[in-house]
Structure formats: structure tokens, C-alpha cells
Amino acid sequence: MVEIINKGAYLYKNQAILGYDDNLNTDDITSFLIAKGEISSNLNNILNKDLARKNTISYDILTSHNTSDNPKKLKIKFDALASHDITYVAITQTAKASGLKEFPIPYVLTNCHNSLCAIGGTINEDDHVFGLSAAKKYGGIYVPPHEAVIHQYMREMMSKCGSMILGSDSHTRYGALGTMAIGEGGPELVKQLLSKTYDVDSPEVIAIYLEGKPKLGVGPQDVALAIIGAVFKNGFVKNKIMEFVGPGIANLSADYRIGIDVMTTETTCLSSIWCTDDKIKEFYAIHGRTDAYEKLEPKAVAYYDGLVKVDLSKIEPMIALPFHPSNVFSIAELNKNAKQILSMIEEQEREKIDNPNACFNLTNKIVDGKIKVDQGIIAGCSGGTFENICIASEIINNHSVGNDYFNLSVYPASQPIYLELIRNGAIAKLMSAGAVVKTAFCGPCFGAGDVPSNGALSIRHTTRNFPSREGSKPGLGQISSVALMDAQSIAATAINGGILTPATEISIPEVNVSYHFDSSVYKNRVYNGYKKPEKQSELKYGPNITDWPEMLPLQDKILLKMCSVIMDPVTTTDELIPSGETSSYRSNPLKLAEFALSRKDPNYVQRTKDVQSVENNRQKLLKDDNSADISEIKAVIEKINSDSLDDDLLTNTAKNIQFGSVIFAIKPGDGSAREQAASSQKVLGGLANIAEEYATKRYRSNLVNWGMLPFTIDPSANIKFNVGDYVYVEGIIDAIKNSYEEIDALLISSNTRKGIKLKISNLTDDEKKIVLSGSLINFYGTEI
Known part of the structure; x- marks a missing residue:
């Protein structure tokens, strides 16, 4: 079904695997290429x-x-940018504070979250x-609420073969349409708005070789989940480019490819790109943008x-069980071994739920030997595409979703899709069966719509x-x-009274998916002001839209207090700053920060505020307010120094030590691109994270852009942190400027004091300056 080949591979265009590093048959390859007319007699440098x-x-x-000038150290400038309504306010505010005058490239501001x-x-x-008002003032493109989810608008109106798009949403993926797209935190978009660059090491490229044809009843989500299940846990494509090649691509429609592509985010890859063909050419023609098409495929022999290797014909209807898209099983396997599998998931996931009063139970969904679910949703950038909904409507047609606990909601991904579904009768079929059809909205994806009971x-x-992402607390x-699951199997489950059913076990009718x-x-509704800024117009502020608080530059001596320790194998950005109800406060950094780690460590915020209070007192001392209490810092200094110090010396020493909070997590930052996972820590006085590794480049970038130190430790050092521990570092400025591979630090707990080694690897020159400045805002503020 899905086979990982962990060695270099040579491919011929979009047609065949020539061989791998350790088993190249040069005679066969030569014969093959001669037959194809690529070479006349020998390989020459073709296998270099x-x-x-x-x-x-x-x-x-x-x-x-x-x-x-360095092909290994890329400095990318994108062709277009995209944000939605829980990110564009902070991005615009940050760019404005950093000297923004006009959007230099098309910047699409969509409204699909709030x-x-x-x-x-x-x-x-x-x-x-x-x-x-920002689109008017700076020359942007504004898509009003309910018109389109961010990624569908970008597919329909902004994608272009060979182009690159940067979005402040992690699922910014348009590779199936020939556009290399990357989802990052807001500060990376700020850099583009200020005509700066996206700096990244040249990534490795992994071929996703598709062959065969999906069987009836298998949809794009099934293929996507099969791939995610194979590559997520081993990190095979982490921070790499997934390049989709192979003869199987020709057997997939444009919508089908899009449905697979958008889910590549869940593999932790950097981006994706696909070979393009006449089906993609037709997509652009349908959308009135024939000039956006170009045939993309690897040259003769690519390494x-x-x-x-994905055999599409062997993919079965799949299901990703709570609480991660990589918890993948075939639905048939799950139905056959329901008790065993659900019990296993209960056991492994209960450990991540800190509240013993929260009853996590899946085995109670087994009724008379079958799994009965309570709700079905087809929505957003992955589920709400035209073909998905068309096929689901035909499956449901002339059936009933029932009047019991099970309910079904469908969200077309854009108003043009919705309109065509009305015209072709699909909406009528869904509604008459009892499904509820709603407008384009990302709510079910992040906990602000159709929250289950x-x-x-x-x-x-x-x-x-992810845990809590659907809105539970x-x-x-x-x-x-x-x-x-895929829309087809959701529809099959709906007509089976909520009994979990793979679509391959029902009759799939013929479906007309022609689209206009x-x-x-x-x-009639989208405002397009690109290259037409109204510079004299004013931004319109509501009372919740506030500026960022002052962020101080990094000092050479820092004392970090451990305010949370998370031992889960992976920590998501949803756990660092919840989605759902918090989204309304993304424009108010102080209010939003009150939710930081609230679902993972409810005491975190108060701990950081206590640290911040001491640091504020230290700042007062620097202004000769001798009444300020910094006894906590002084007490730690006494533990650091073997010689006793008098109070005046303790006070003077403490004045020169920056005090901030830190969290430890084994692998933080999986999931959303939201910068607030880092900025909320910063607003509360956070100075660093310590991790064994970071789950994604984008979370590490968010830390850096908010002036926080992305420390790592060697897992083999077996360092144990506890809440309340202190980490003291001297000479951090020199360490950053000179790219020290290891940084000496002291770990101070209630009864121990020992040296440890911290690392910060691969900071670019600009990233060094940002961290030393205390934030991206400070860094660019010095350039205005």
C-alpha cells in the first residue's frame, strides 16, 4: 500500500523508477534511456x-x-501571501510597527475562522x-466572511504553476496545482511585506511515487491518511519537500489531488509540489486563468x-483515531478488531489528559458489536471541495441521516462551489436527506463550529x-x-444509521462532477485593491485590537524559571495556545496570553506572571526604585555562587540578570502555524523553550521571531526538569553571535546545582539579530 524507501532514488520524468543508490543497473538504465531517445550511447553524467x-x-x-548566492542557504521571495481573520490583524499591526507603507505583493485577507x-x-x-481597512490602505485583497475558506480562494484565484505562496495557516498547500506553498507563523509574512526574505536551508526532496488507480469508494482523504500513517512518526519527510510523481497521478482528478495535497501538512513536510497535466490545465481553464498553467514534471533523470511508493489500488477506506492524523487504521480492520484497537487508543491517549474527571471513552461506542458514531462533518479546505460533496450527495440521495443522535453537517469550501452544488441539485439531495448545509467556514477544523457533545x-x-481541537475542554x-475519514465513508456511515461503514461496502452511484x-x-463581493493603495485612508480599530506590549532586548546573563514541563512525545500548538474560543482574542495579545497552555497546564499563566512580576521589579531597580523586591533572583544567585555575598553585592548582581520564564517539552510545535503559540509565552515574560527537538520549522521560527531562545538538549544527557527549577546562562550574547555549538548553563533545583549543555543550532544572521533585539518588531523598528 505505502512503502518507504530510505535511500536515494533516480526517476525518469513522471514515468518510471530507474533505481536506487545501492542497486543501479547502469546497463538497463542505458538501454531504457536510449529507447526513450534521451541519450545515444552512454550515461555520461546523467547519474551524477x-x-x-x-x-x-x-x-x-x-x-x-x-x-x-548560496544555493544551500535559500532566501526566498514569494509571489503572493494569504492570511485569515485570526492572523491578519497581528501581521498588519506588526508590519505597521516595522515601517510598512504598502503591500508589495498580492496579500489576500480572508475571513473564514471568526x-x-x-x-x-x-x-x-x-x-x-x-x-x-487594511486592504484599502495598503493595497490588499479582502475576501468577506462566508465567501471562501482561505485555501479554496487561493486555489481558485491565486495559484499558478511554478509560483510560490506563503500563508499564515499551516495548511497552505497548493502543490497539486503546481504552486509550491508554505504555511508559517505571521512574522514570516511580515518579512515578506517588508520586502525581506524567507530564509531556509535548501531542503531535501522526497519523491511520492503514485501508481495504480483508487478503487471505487476510496477517496482522497483515504490516500492522505495512508501516507501520513506511514511517514509521520518516523519523521521521514519532516521539513522536506514532497514531490508527487508517477503514473498514478493521471488517474486522479484535480479535486482528488487537492484533497491529498492539503493533508501533507500533517506529515510535517515543509511543502509539496506535483507534476501537472491536462487535468490541471482544465482546472485553470474552468477558473478563467489559462495563463496560470504550465506543464511541470522532472527533467529526464531526476535524483x-x-x-x-504508493500503490493507489491497494488503499482501503481509512480512519485516523483520536488524537492525531497519524493514528491510522483501515476502517475494515477497526470494525473487525474494535474492542482491541479502541482499548489501545484509550490507554495511550488517557495519559495525555491531565484531568482525571474528564471521561475519555471510545469502547462505549461499540453497540451490538458495531461502532456507532454521533456526528459527521464534511468541511473546510480538505472536505469541502466540489467533487467530495457531489459524491457524498449521491450516496445520501433518497436516504435519511435519521432523527436519532447522529447528525451530519456539510460546508462547501467556497460560495462558487456552493452555487454550483445548488445548480446541479446536490444541495437539495443533501438537505432532503436531513443533512445541514452551511456556508464556507473553518470552524469544525479548530473548535468553533459543530462542537460535539x-x-x-x-x-x-x-x-x-488533535486533543480539544474540536472544542471540548x-x-x-x-x-x-x-x-x-473521507467524505464517501462518512456518507456511507450516515445512510447506515451512524454505524461506522467504509464506502467500499456500499454501492457507489455514478456521479457527474462536471464543474462550472x-x-x-x-x-460582486471581493475587494481587490492590489497596486491601488489608498495611503491616506485610516485603519479602523475596534476596542479589542491592541498593540504589542514592550519587549526588551536580550541581556547577556539570563535566569530562566521552569514554568511548565510537558513530557508527551509531541506537543501541539493547540496545547500551547488553544484554538476555538481563544480565536476572538488573537487581536489582543494580553487577553490571549491568559489562555496560554490553559488546557495542558492550567497553572502555567500564574507561574509566568509571578516571574514577570519579579522581572518588572528588577526593571524598577534599574530606575533607582529601591523598594522593588527581587529577593527570588537574589536567592538563586546565592545558590549559583559558592562564596557568600553581602546584600548590596547580591542586589547589584541581580540587576544585571534578565529573569524570564521557560517551558520544557520533548517535541513542541506540531500542527498549526499560529505564531501565538510562541508570542503568548513572550507576552507573559517567556525568554526560551527547551526541547529535545522542535516538531516543525514554523514553530521554531515563531520562537525566534518573538525573541525567544529555541534551546535544545541532547536526549542522551538524561536531564530532568521540574516545574520551579532555574536555568542560568552567562554569555548568551556571545554564544549567539559566534554560533556556539554548545552553551554552558547551570540547572538549579531545590537541592541540586549542576552544569548542563544547551544548544541553539543554525540561526541565520538575521535570526541572531532578531533574538538579540528581543523580537522581530524591535529588530525592524531599529531600521525605520
């Missing part, structure tokens, strides 16, 4: 790795967007008004750093099923569960 690496699609796109305007009074709509199990064709004893894109929907 350095040359063959340059024959990938990825190499061409990255090279054409790189502004540096669309409901249901939390916090007027503040959601206030953000939307701010977004439109890849690894390969994932306590104890419920929801099956969803959406992007993620284990800290308050509320917990529900989400499993990811009505451009008038956007022409």
Missing part, C-alpha cells in the same frame, strides 16, 4: 547526483525564487472591518533523497483531530473525540 538533483520540479521553483461573530461581542466583526465521537473529513471535564465556476460571486 549533484546534477540530477537539479532536475526535480522543486529545484527549479526554489531556485527561481531564491535571492541568495466568521460567526458569535464570541466576545463585536470583536470578531471589528477584526473584519480592520481587515478591509531524490528518498522515495515513498461531551463524550461524543465525531467523524470528519477535515484536517486535524478536558480541564473542565468536557471531552469529545474526532476521527478523520461562476466568477461573478467574487467580482
Whole structure:
């Protein structure tokens, strides 16, 4: 089904695997290439790795967007940017504080997260008004609420073969349409708005070789989950480019490819790109953008750093059980071994739920030997595509979703899709069967729409099923569960009374998926001010939109207090700053920070505030306020020094030690690109994270851009941290400036004091300056 080949691979265009590093048959390859007319007599340099690496699609796109002289250290400038309404306010505010005058490239401000305007009074709509005013003032593109989810609009209107797009949402993936897209935290978009670059080491490229044809009843989410299940836990494609090649691509429609591609985010890859063909050419023609198409495929012989072989014909309907898209099983396997598998998931996931009053139970969903679910959702950038909904509607047609506990909601990904589904009758079929059809909205993906009841199990064709992401609050004893599935199997389950059913076990009717894109929907509502900034117009602020608090530069001596220790194998950004109800406060850094780690460590915020209070007192001392209490810092200094110090010397020493909070997590930052996972820590006085490794590049970048030190430790050192421990570092400025591989530090606990080694690797020159400045805002503020 999915085979990982962890060695270099040579491919011929989009057609065949020539061989691997350790078993190249040069005679056969020569004969093959001669037959193809690629060479006349011998291989010459065609199997030279350095040359063959340059024959990938990825190499061409990255090279054409790189502004540096070093091909191993890329400085990328993108063709377009995209944000939604829980990120664009902070991005615009940060860019404005850093000297923004005009959006230099197309910047699309969509409104698909806080669309409901249901939390916090007027503040959601206030953000939307701010977004439109920003588009007018700086020359942006504004997509009003309910018109389209961010990624569908970018697919329909902004993608282009060979181009690159940067988005402040982790699922920024348009590779199936020939666009290399990357999801990052907001500060990386700020850099582009200020005509700076996205700096990254040249990534490895992994071939995703598709062959065969999916069987009836197997949809794009099934293929995506099969790939995620194979590559996530071993990190095979982490921070790499997934380049989709192989003859199987021709057997997939554009929508089908899009459905696989958007889920590549869950592999932790950096980006994705696909070979393009007449089906993608047709996609662009349908959307009135024929000039955006270009045929993309590897050159004659291309070398890849690894390969994932996917036999599409062997993929079965899949399900990702709570609480991660990589918890993958075939639905048939789960149904056959329901008790065993669900018990295993209960056991492994209960350890991650800190509240003993939160009842996490999956085995109670087994009724008369079958798994019965409570809710179905088809929505967002992965599930809400035209073909997914068309096929689901035909499966459901002339059936009933029932009037019991099970319910089904469907969200088309854009108004043009919705309109065409009305015209072709799909919406009528869904509604008459009892499904509820709603407008374009990302709510079910992040906990702000269709939140299940306590104890419920929801099956969803959406992007993620992290703990609490669907809106439950284990800290308050509320917990529900989400499993990811394809729309076809969700529809099959719906007509089977909520009994979990793979679509391969029902009759799949023939479906007409011909599509007409009505451009008038956007022409009549979307504001396009690109290259037409109204510089004299004013930004419109609501009372919840506030500036960032002052962030001080890094000092040479730092004392870090451990305010949270997370021992889960992976920590998601949802656990660092919850989604859902917190999204309304993304424009107010101080209010948002109150939610930091609230579902993972409810006492974290108060601990950091206590640290911040002491640091504020230290700042007062520097201004000759001798009444300020810094006894905590002084007490630690006494433990650091073997010689006793009098109070005056202790005070003077403490004045020169910056005091801040730190968290330890084994592997933090999986999931969302949201910068607030880092900035909320910074607002509360955070100075660093310590980890064994960072789950994604984007989370590490967020730490750096908010002036926080991304420390790592060697797992083999067996260092144990506890809440309340201190970590003291001297000479951190020199260590950063000179790229020290290891930094000496002291770990001070209640009864021990020992030296440890910290690392900060691969900081770029600009990243060093940002950390030393205390934040990206400070760094660019000095350049205004």
C-alpha cells in the first residue's frame, strides 16, 4: 500500500523508477534511456547526483525564487501571501510597527475562522472591518466572511504553476496545482511585506511515487491518511519537500489531488509540489486563468533523497483515531478488531489528559458489536471541495441521516462551489436527506463550529483531530473525540444509521462532477485593491485590537524559571495556545496570553506572571526604585555562587540578570502555524523553550521571531526538569553571535546545582539579530 524507501532514488520524468543508490543497473538504465531517445550511447553524467538533483520540479521553483548566492542557504521571495481573520490583524499591526507603507505583493485577507461573530461581542466583526481597512490602505485583497475558506480562494484565484505562496495557516498547500506553498507563523509574512526574505536551508526532496488507480469508494482523504500513517512518526519527510510523481497521478482528478495535497501538512513536510497535466490545465481553464498553467514534471533523470511508493489500488477506506492524523487504521480492520484497537487508543491517549474527571471513552461506542458514531462533518479546505460533496450527495440521495443522535453537517469550501452544488441539485439531495448545509467556514477544523457533545465521537473529513481541537475542554471535564475519514465513508456511515461503514461496502452511484465556476460571486463581493493603495485612508480599530506590549532586548546573563514541563512525545500548538474560543482574542495579545497552555497546564499563566512580576521589579531597580523586591533572583544567585555575598553585592548582581520564564517539552510545535503559540509565552515574560527537538520549522521560527531562545538538549544527557527549577546562562550574547555549538548553563533545583549543555543550532544572521533585539518588531523598528 505505502512503502518507504530510505535511500536515494533516480526517476525518469513522471514515468518510471530507474533505481536506487545501492542497486543501479547502469546497463538497463542505458538501454531504457536510449529507447526513450534521451541519450545515444552512454550515461555520461546523467547519474551524477549533484546534477540530477537539479532536475526535480522543486529545484527549479526554489531556485527561481531564491535571492541568495548560496544555493544551500535559500532566501526566498514569494509571489503572493494569504492570511485569515485570526492572523491578519497581528501581521498588519506588526508590519505597521516595522515601517510598512504598502503591500508589495498580492496579500489576500480572508475571513473564514471568526466568521460567526458569535464570541466576545463585536470583536470578531471589528477584526473584519480592520481587515478591509487594511486592504484599502495598503493595497490588499479582502475576501468577506462566508465567501471562501482561505485555501479554496487561493486555489481558485491565486495559484499558478511554478509560483510560490506563503500563508499564515499551516495548511497552505497548493502543490497539486503546481504552486509550491508554505504555511508559517505571521512574522514570516511580515518579512515578506517588508520586502525581506524567507530564509531556509535548501531542503531535501522526497519523491511520492503514485501508481495504480483508487478503487471505487476510496477517496482522497483515504490516500492522505495512508501516507501520513506511514511517514509521520518516523519523521521521514519532516521539513522536506514532497514531490508527487508517477503514473498514478493521471488517474486522479484535480479535486482528488487537492484533497491529498492539503493533508501533507500533517506529515510535517515543509511543502509539496506535483507534476501537472491536462487535468490541471482544465482546472485553470474552468477558473478563467489559462495563463496560470504550465506543464511541470522532472527533467529526464531526476535524483531524490528518498522515495515513498504508493500503490493507489491497494488503499482501503481509512480512519485516523483520536488524537492525531497519524493514528491510522483501515476502517475494515477497526470494525473487525474494535474492542482491541479502541482499548489501545484509550490507554495511550488517557495519559495525555491531565484531568482525571474528564471521561475519555471510545469502547462505549461499540453497540451490538458495531461502532456507532454521533456526528459527521464534511468541511473546510480538505472536505469541502466540489467533487467530495457531489459524491457524498449521491450516496445520501433518497436516504435519511435519521432523527436519532447522529447528525451530519456539510460546508462547501467556497460560495462558487456552493452555487454550483445548488445548480446541479446536490444541495437539495443533501438537505432532503436531513443533512445541514452551511456556508464556507473553518470552524469544525479548530473548535468553533459543530462542537460535539461531551463524550461524543465525531467523524470528519477535515484536517486535524488533535486533543480539544474540536472544542471540548478536558480541564473542565468536557471531552469529545474526532476521527478523520473521507467524505464517501462518512456518507456511507450516515445512510447506515451512524454505524461506522467504509464506502467500499456500499454501492457507489455514478456521479457527474462536471464543474462550472461562476466568477461573478467574487467580482460582486471581493475587494481587490492590489497596486491601488489608498495611503491616506485610516485603519479602523475596534476596542479589542491592541498593540504589542514592550519587549526588551536580550541581556547577556539570563535566569530562566521552569514554568511548565510537558513530557508527551509531541506537543501541539493547540496545547500551547488553544484554538476555538481563544480565536476572538488573537487581536489582543494580553487577553490571549491568559489562555496560554490553559488546557495542558492550567497553572502555567500564574507561574509566568509571578516571574514577570519579579522581572518588572528588577526593571524598577534599574530606575533607582529601591523598594522593588527581587529577593527570588537574589536567592538563586546565592545558590549559583559558592562564596557568600553581602546584600548590596547580591542586589547589584541581580540587576544585571534578565529573569524570564521557560517551558520544557520533548517535541513542541506540531500542527498549526499560529505564531501565538510562541508570542503568548513572550507576552507573559517567556525568554526560551527547551526541547529535545522542535516538531516543525514554523514553530521554531515563531520562537525566534518573538525573541525567544529555541534551546535544545541532547536526549542522551538524561536531564530532568521540574516545574520551579532555574536555568542560568552567562554569555548568551556571545554564544549567539559566534554560533556556539554548545552553551554552558547551570540547572538549579531545590537541592541540586549542576552544569548542563544547551544548544541553539543554525540561526541565520538575521535570526541572531532578531533574538538579540528581543523580537522581530524591535529588530525592524531599529531600521525605520
